[in-house]
Amino acid sequence: MVNKTQKTAHISTENLNLWFDDNHVLKDINIPIYDKKVTAMIGPSGCGKSTMLRCFNRMNDLIPGCKIKGKVNLYDQNIYDSKVDVTDVRTKVGMVFQRPNPFPKSIYKNVAYGLKVRGEKKAKIDELVEKSLKDAWLWDEVKDRLHESAFSLSGGQQQRLCIARALANNPEILLLDEPTSALDPQSTAKIEELCLELKNKVTILIVTHNIAQAGRISDYTAFIFLGELVEFAPTKEMFTVPKDSRTEQYLSGAFG
Amino acid sequence: MDFKEKIFQSITYIASICTIVFLFGIILSLFFEGLPVLNFTSIKDFLFSKDWYPTMFPPKFGILSLIAGSFVVTLGALVISIPLGLGAAIYISEIANKRVKEILKPLIELLAGIPSVVYGLFGMAFLSPFLIKVFQVPIGLNAFNASIILGIMVVPIISSMSEDALSTVPNSLREASLALGANKWETIMKVVLPAAKSGVISSIILGFGRAIGETMVVLMVAGGAAQIPDSIFDPVRPMPATVAAEMGETAIGTPHFHALFGIAIILFIITFISILIIEFVVMRRKK
Numbered sequence: 001m002v003n004k005t006q007k008t009a010h011i012s013t014e015n016l017n018l019w020f021d022d023n024h025v026l027k028d029i030n031i032p033i034y035d036k037k038v039t040a041m042i043g044p045s046g047c048g049k050s051t052m053l054r055c056f057n058r059m060n061d062l063i064p065g066c067k068i069k070g071k072v073n074l075y076d077q078n079i080y081d082s083k084v085d086v087t088d089v090r091t092k093v094g095m096v097f098q099r100p101n102p103f104p105k106s107i108y109k110n111v112a113y114g115l116k117v118r119g120e121k122k123a124k125i126d127e128l129v130e131k132s133l134k135d136a137w138l139w140d141e142v143k144d145r146l147h148e149s150a151f152s153l154s155g156g157q158q159q160r161l162c163i164a165r166a167l168a169n170n171p172e173i174l175l176l177d178e179p180t181s182a183l184d185p186q187s188t189a190k191i192e193e194l195c196l197e198l199k200n201k202v203t204i205l206i207v208t209h210n211i212a213q214a215g216r217i218s219d220y221t222a223f224i225f226l227g228e229l230v231e232f233a234p235t236k237e238m239f240t241v242p243k244d245s246r247t248e249q250y251l252s253g254a255f256g
Numbered sequence: 257m258d259f260k261e262k263i264f265q266s267i268t269y270i271a272s273i274c275t276i277v278f279l280f281g282i283i284l285s286l287f288f289e290g291l292p293v294l295n296f297t298s299i300k301d302f303l304f305s306k307d308w309y310p311t312m313f314p315p316k317f318g319i320l321s322l323i324a325g326s327f328v329v330t331l332g333a334l335v336i337s338i339p340l341g342l343g344a345a346i347y348i349s350e351i352a353n354k355r356v357k358e359i360l361k362p363l364i365e366l367l368a369g370i371p372s373v374v375y376g377l378f379g380m381a382f383l384s385p386f387l388i389k390v391f392q393v394p395i396g397l398n399a400f401n402a403s404i405i406l407g408i409m410v411v412p413i414i415s416s417m418s419e420d421a422l423s424t425v426p427n428s429l430r431e432a433s434l435a436l437g438a439n440k441w442e443t444i445m446k447v448v449l450p451a452a453k454s455g456v457i458s459s460i461i462l463g464f465g466r467a468i469g470e471t472m473v474v475l476m477v478a479g480g481a482a483q484i485p486d487s488i489f490d491p492v493r494p495m496p497a498t499v500a501a502e503m504g505e506t507a508i509g510t511p512h513f514h515a516l517f518g519i520a521i522i523l524f525i526i527t528f529i530s531i532l533i534i535e536f537v538v539m540r541r542k543k
Contacts, residue, residue: 057435064353091437101428104451114436117446162432169437 009073010035010203011056011093011173016070018051018060025051027227029070033173033220038195038204040218040235042211044255048227049207050098053175056205057093058086074172091118094166094202095175099182100158102150102165107133107142110150110161114169128168135201136164137194156187163194167202174198176206180213192217211251215239223247286524290517293317302518308482308493310502310512317515319522324484325399325492326468326523332403332488333410333467338460340407341414345456348415349422350444361419368412376476379405384477393489395479400488402478406470410463417462421455422448458534465530469523471496495519 009032018026025048033039033056041049054060055072058079071078079089091114102110111129120128129146133139138160142153150161159179166174176195180188195204195217208214214221214235221235223244231238231247242248249255293302297317305318344364348357383404384396391400425448433443449456479491480501499516506512 059431059435062431062434087437087439090435095435097428097431097435099428101426101432103429103432103447113433113446114438117436117438117442165432165436 008075009033011072011074011205013055014071014073016052016055016072017068018048018055019067020063021065025227026055029229031222031229031232033203033205035203036199036201037219038199038206038217039220039222040214041205041207041222041224042209042214042250043224044250045209047224049224050177052224053177053205053207054095056173056175057090057095059090059095061086091169092171093173093175094169094171096159096162096166096177096179098178100155100162102153102158102161105150106147107150107153107161108146111165111168113165128170132164132168133161135167135198136160137190137197138164154187156183156190159183159187159191160194163191163198167198171202173203173205176204178207178209181209188213223250225250283524286517286521289514290521291514293511293514293518296511296514302515303522306484308498310506310515315511315515317511317518319495319498319515319519321482321484322493322495322498322519323522325478325482326474326494326496328399328485328488328492329402329406329474329478329494330464330467332399333406334460334464336404336407337410337414337463337467341411341459341463342418342456344411344415345418345422346444346449349419350440350448361416364412364415367408368416372409372470372472373476375405375409376473379473379477387489391489395489395491397477397479397491398489399478399485399492402474402492402494403488405473405477406467409470409473410467413463413466414459417459418452418456421452421459424455425451454537454540458537461530461534461537465527468494469496469527471500475500495523499523 012032013029016026016029017024029052041052043049051060055068056079060066060068068080072080074089074092077084079093103113105113108129111132112125115125115128130139130143133142138157141157142161145152150158153161159182163174163179180191183191192213195206198204199219206214206218218235220232221238222232223230223238223242223246225246231242231244233243238247239251242251296315297305301318303318303323304320305316306320306324307316307318308321309316344360348360348364352360379401380397383401386396387393387398387401388396429447429451430443433447434440438446474494475497478494478497480493480497481491482493482498483490485492499519502512503516506516
C-alpha cells in the first residue's frame with residue numbers, strides 16, 4: 001500500500017496492536033510518518049485515531065488496562081523499548097490536545113514550563129519563550145502581557161499558546177489531536193495556516209474529524225476504520241482516487 | 257401555590273432561620289458574659305500578661321501563657337499533620353490505583369470519626385510513658401504529647417480536603433505536563449499542587465481551627481501548667497483546656513467566670529478569622 005520509492009519514515013509503527021483490557025482497539029497498524037510533512041489521520045469517531053496518535057508519545061501508558069504489542073520506531077529506535085526514557089520521547093514528540101489546556105499560570109510560565117523542567121537557564125528560557133511564541137504566531141498579541149494569566153486569552157489564542165508551549169521543547173514531531181474542534185472558523189483557519197508554516201521545521205501528525213481540513217493541510221492521509229488502517233496515501237491521491245471502497249464511502253460522506 | 261408545598265417551604269425556612277438564631281445567640285451571650293472581664297483587668301493585661309492566677313487575692317487574669325500554650329500545641333500539630341495529610345492526599349489522588357484508593361480513603365476518614373476522648377486516653381496511657389522513656393523527660397503530659405495527638409487528629413481533615421482539591425484538578429493539565437516531558441513527580445509538584453493550592457490552603461486553615469479549638473485532648477495530655485513553655489517538653493495549658501477545667505469550679509458572675517468567657521471570645525475570634533480566610537481563599541478562586 002505504501003509507495004516504496006518514498007524516503008525513510010521519521011516515525012513509523014510496526015505491527016502495532018493495542019488493547020484496553022479485552023477491547024482490541026488497534027489492529028496490526030503499519031504506518032510511516034514522513035519527515036517534515038503533514039500527515040492527517042481521519043476516520044469516524046471511536047475508530048481509534050486518537051488512541052493511535054497517543055501511541056506516538058506513549059500517552060496511552062497512563063491509561064490503566066492499556067496493553068501494547070508491536071513497535072513504534074522513531075527513526076530506528078523503538079520508543080516502547082524498556083531502555084527508552086519516556087520523558088525523553090515526549091520531549092522529542094510534542095503534543096497539542098483537542099481542547100486548549102493551558103496551565104493556570106501566566107502566558108510566560110506556560111511556554112517556559114518544559115524548559116524549566118529540563119533546568120534551562122533563565123536567559124535561555126527568555127529567548128526560547130519569545131522564539132516559540134513567534135513561531136506559533138502569538139508573540140505580537142501577547143508580548144505586552146506575558147505575565148498575565150493564560151486564561152485571559154481567547155480559545156484560539158490559548159490553542160496557539162499550547163502549540164508554542166510544545167514548540168519550546170524543540171520537538172522533532174508535533175502530534176495534534178483534533179486541535180481545532182473546539183475553535184471558531186477564524187481561529188481554525190489560523191491554526192491550519194500555522195501548520196503549513198510549521199511543517200518546514202517539524203513533522204506534523206494531525207488527527208481530524210474534518211475531512212476538508214485534512215484535504216487542505218495534509219500531504220499524506222491515513223484512513224482508519226474500526227481500529228484498522230484501511231488506506232494510507234498521499235492526500236491528493238486518496239481524495240481523487242481512493243483505493244478502498246470504505247475510504248470512498250467515508251470521503252463521500254456515506255458514514256461518519 | 258399548593259398548600260403542601262407552602263408548608264414544606266416554611267419548615268425549611270424556619271430551620272434555616274434557627275441556625276442563624278443559634279449562632280447569634282451564642283455570639284451575644286459570649287460577649288455579654290465575656291466583656292465584663294475588662295472591669296477587673298485592662299485589655300492589655302488580659303492579653304499580654306502571662307500571670308494567670310484567677311483564684312488569688314487579688315486575682316490575676318493574664319492569658320498570654322494560655323495563648324502561648326494553644327499556639328505551641330497547634331503549630332506542633334500542624335508540623336506533624338501537614339506533611340502526613342498532604343502526603344496521604346497526594347498518594348490517594350495521584351499515585352494509588354483504584355483499589356488501594358478505595359481501601360485507604362475510608363480508613364483515613366475513620367480516623368476522623370474517633371472521639372477525641374479516645375485520642376486523649378491514648379496520649380495519657382501510651383504516648384506519655386513512651387515519651388518519658390525515649391526522651392528522658394520528667395513529664396510525659398506536655399506540649400509535645402499534645403502536638404502529636406492533635407496532629408494525628410488533624411491528618412484526616414487535611415488529607416480528605418486536600419484530596420478533594422487535588423482530584424478536581426482537570427486531567428487535561430496532568431496530560432499537558434506529561435506530554436511536555438515532565439515526569440510524574442514534576443507534574444504533581446509544578447502543576448497539580450499549584451492548581452489545587454486554594455483547596456490545600458483551606459484544608460490547612462481548617463485543620464488549624466480544629467486543633468486550636470480542640471478541648472478534650474489538650475485537657476488530658478497537655479499537662480495543664482499555665483506558663484510560657486521554654487521547650488516543647490514543658491507542660492502547657494491551652495485556652496480550651498483552661499475554660500473546660502475551671503468553669504465547673506467557678507461561681508456564676510464572678511470575675512473568674514467572666515475571664516473564662518473572655519478566653520472563649522479570643523478562641524471564637526481566632527476561629528472566626530480562620531473561617532474568613534478560608535472564605536476569602538475560596539472566593540478568590542471562584543473569581
